[in-house]
Structures are given as structure tokens and as C-alpha cells.
Amino acid sequence: MFSSHDYLTDAIMARLTETRVTDPECAWRAAQARHRRRCLVPSGKLNILAADHPARRVTKVGDNPIAMADRQDYLGRIVRVLSSDGIDGLMATMDLLEDLFILDACIRDAGGTSLLDGKVLIGSLNRGGLAGTSWELDDPITGPTPATCSAWRLDGAKLLLRIADEEPGSLKTMLASAQAINECNALRLPMFLEPLPVTRKDSGWSVVKERAALARIAGVASALGDSSRYLWLKLPYCEGYETVARSTSLPILLLGGESAGNPAPFLGELASAMQAGPNVRGALVGRNVLYPGDEDPLAMACAVGGIIHQSWTVDQALESLPANRGRGLDLLSRYF
Incomplete structure (x- = not known):
């Protein structure tokens, strides 16, 4: 079993904090020095890791x-995934991106190869709709702005838009999402929008993973802002995903949701979704990876x-697991 604390040790975490204290500009310098890929999607498809859950007070796994x-465990797993050639990049909040920029600077200083060069890095904009609060669906941009993402030389921005008919917060x-899309368009910054139809369940909100509901919300999301030319959609899997794919010409990335506890269920959904239409272009997944x-992340x-x-x-995907484990x-x- 993968041990994140053996992988990213206490000593590495101590150095990370020490750098934050003694050299707070380290992350900024590393961001400016990073070599970005010339094209967002060289192969036409993306495999992006999502790591913005704790900022919305979502911390449960199993x-x-x-x-x-547990930041040490969480960060260790993120670094482990980013070391895979099969991953294109990361979507995260600024604090996590800064942690990674500092670690990357330390690796570079020790003569190592950058973890972040050539990776797609996406800033998560709105985390204010804290899970379980009375204002959860009123989700303002409490993270970086599109201008901040551009200044840090990130490759895109991400928004969550949950819509419940009975909630004015939606x-x-x-409206905030449309404004952020406009700002991204002005900067020619790709926007990854996660529009989700939700309904009240117990004390929280549950995503409606039904093809008609997802197709309708894709139509709403595709029309937000002054242009859709830099817009990608992040949508969950459902039965009859062909209907969802046909609801827009925009590229779609599959989201994962809560961890299934083993690789097979999500891999099955992903393989099915990738066959649903030519605009299904990959995944933007967190907990299931x-x-x-x-399994090893x-x-x-x-x-x-x-x-x-x-x-x-x-x-084939399941058969590949032992070789990479x-x-x-x-x-x-090697570097710390």
C-alpha cells in the first residue's frame, strides 16, 4: 500500500513551512520560471487531477x-500523481499550487527535473460555498481571479456552478461565473466550468446524475459569458451519456465525485464516457485518483x-496497475 508520509516526509513538510516563513516569494519566482507547454492540448485530450476540495470544507474519503x-498525506498523493507521464496537469487552489511551486524550486535547486514544467496548471476560483452552510449555493469567487491566474502564468481557471431551482444563491x-468567463476571455485564458444540477438531500445537496438534467444544464453553461471560445465543461457520468455529449459542441471532461474505494468503477465510467461523443476529451478527477x-495513486x-x-x-487499464504500482x-x- 502507498504510504504518503514515507513518500513526502516530515522533513520535507518542515522545509516547506520554513521556506514559506523565510522566503515567501519563492513560489512566485518558481511560477515565473516554469516552462509552460506551447499548446494546451497537444493530443486533443486532457487528464487533469482535481485538488480543490478542502477549500470548500470537503474532506471526507470513505x-x-x-x-x-491531512495536508501532508494530501500533498504527497498529489505529487505522486503528478510524477506520472499519463497526467497532463493539476487543478487546485492557490495554497496547494504554491506548495508545489516551492517543492519544485527545491527539486530544481538540488539538480532534479521539474515536476511542473509542461504541466497544465489551473486555478480554482470559487470556494466560498462551504459544504453544509446555509449559503452553500451562493458561491462567490474567494480564490484567485482570472487576472491572478494569468499573473502566476497558470494555464487556466476553474469554476463550480451548482444550480438548484429553489435557491436564489444559484x-x-x-452571474459571478459569467463575469469570470468574460475576464478569462479577455486574457485568452481557458475556463473549465463545472455546471451541476443539484437537489436537496438530507442536510446537503446531491448532484442529479441524469442525462436530461445534465443535457439541459450543459446548454445553460455553454451560453454563459460573452464568448464560449475558451470554455470547457466538466460534467459527471450518467447512463446514456451520449445525450449529454450531444447537448453541446464544447469539449467535455468527466468528473469523478466521491472515491469508489477501488479503481474499477471509475475506470469503467471513463471508458464508457470516452465513447459517448467526439467532444468528450478526458477527465478532471480528484478523489478517485x-x-x-x-491502490497506488x-x-x-x-x-x-x-x-x-x-x-x-x-x-487494459486494470492490467497496467501492477507494473506501475x-x-x-x-x-x-533523492532531493530532500
Whole structure:
């Protein structure tokens, strides 16, 4: 089993904090020095890791209500996934991106190869709709602005837009989303929009994973802002995903939702979605890659990348897991 604390050690975390204290501009310098890919999508497809959940007070994985609150474990898993050639990049909040920029600077200073050069880095904009609050669907931009993403030389921005017919907060979030899309368009910055139809369930909100509801919301999302030319949609899987794919000409990335606890269910959904239409172009997934049960996150990232970039079947993806399990576990120990 992958041990994140053996991979990203206490000493590395201590150095990360020490750098934040003694050299707060380190992350900024590393961001300016990073070599970006010339084209966002060289292969026409993307496999992006999502890591913005804790900022919205979402920390539960399986039976552990605060699994993602352990920053050392969370960051270790993120670095492990980013070391995979099958992953194109990361979508995260600024604090996590800055952690990674500092680690990358340390690796460079030690003569190592950058983890972030050539990766797609996307800033998560709106995290103010904290899970479980009375204002949860009024989700203002409390993270970076599009201008900030551009200044940090990020490759895109991401927005979450949850719509419940009975909640006025949804309209406020939609207006904020349209404005952010306009700002991204002016900067020629790709926007990854996650529009979700939701309904009240128990004390929280549940995503309606039904093809008609997703197709309708895709139509709304595609028309937001002054142009859709830099817009990507992030949508969950459902039965009859062909209907969802046909609802827009925009590129679609599949989201994962809560961790299934093992690789097979999500790999099956991804393989099915990739066959649903030519505009389904990959995945923007977090928990199902970072917490794949007892599996190594790197092995899971490689399996997902195989389906997206090499058109693997589910069986091929599952068969690839042993070969990548435990590979390159000395990546960080070589430089720290």
C-alpha cells in the first residue's frame, strides 16, 4: 500500500513551512520560471487531477471524515500523481499550487527535473460555498481571479456552478461565473466550468446524475459569458451519456465525485464516457485518483491516462496497475 508520509516526509513538510516563513516569494519566482507547454492540448485530450476540495470544507474519503484535511498525506498523493507521464496537469487552489511551486524550486535547486514544467496548471476560483452552510449555493469567487491566474502564468481557471431551482444563491453564482468567463476571455485564458444540477438531500445537496438534467444544464453553461471560445465543461457520468455529449459542441471532461474505494468503477465510467461523443476529451478527477482504495495513486493515474490518451479498454487499464504500482517511490528522497 502507498504510504504518503514515507513518500513526502516530515522533513520535507518542515522545509516547506520554513521556506514559506523565510522566503515567501519563492513560489512566485518558481511560477515565473516554469516552462509552460506551447499548446494546451497537444493530443486533443486532457487528464487533469482535481485538488480543490478542502477549500470548500470537503474532506471526507470513505469512512474517514477528515482524510483530505491531512495536508501532508494530501500533498504527497498529489505529487505522486503528478510524477506520472499519463497526467497532463493539476487543478487546485492557490495554497496547494504554491506548495508545489516551492517543492519544485527545491527539486530544481538540488539538480532534479521539474515536476511542473509542461504541466497544465489551473486555478480554482470559487470556494466560498462551504459544504453544509446555509449559503452553500451562493458561491462567490474567494480564490484567485482570472487576472491572478494569468499573473502566476497558470494555464487556466476553474469554476463550480451548482444550480438548484429553489435557491436564489444559484443565480448569484451564475452571474459571478459569467463575469469570470468574460475576464478569462479577455486574457485568452481557458475556463473549465463545472455546471451541476443539484437537489436537496438530507442536510446537503446531491448532484442529479441524469442525462436530461445534465443535457439541459450543459446548454445553460455553454451560453454563459460573452464568448464560449475558451470554455470547457466538466460534467459527471450518467447512463446514456451520449445525450449529454450531444447537448453541446464544447469539449467535455468527466468528473469523478466521491472515491469508489477501488479503481474499477471509475475506470469503467471513463471508458464508457470516452465513447459517448467526439467532444468528450478526458477527465478532471480528484478523489478517485488520489484515493483509489489500496491502490497506488500513480498506478491509478497511469490507468486513467491510458484510457484517455491511448484508448485502452478497462481491462487494459486494470492490467497496467501492477507494473506501475510502487514505481519511482524515491522521487522526493533523492532531493530532500
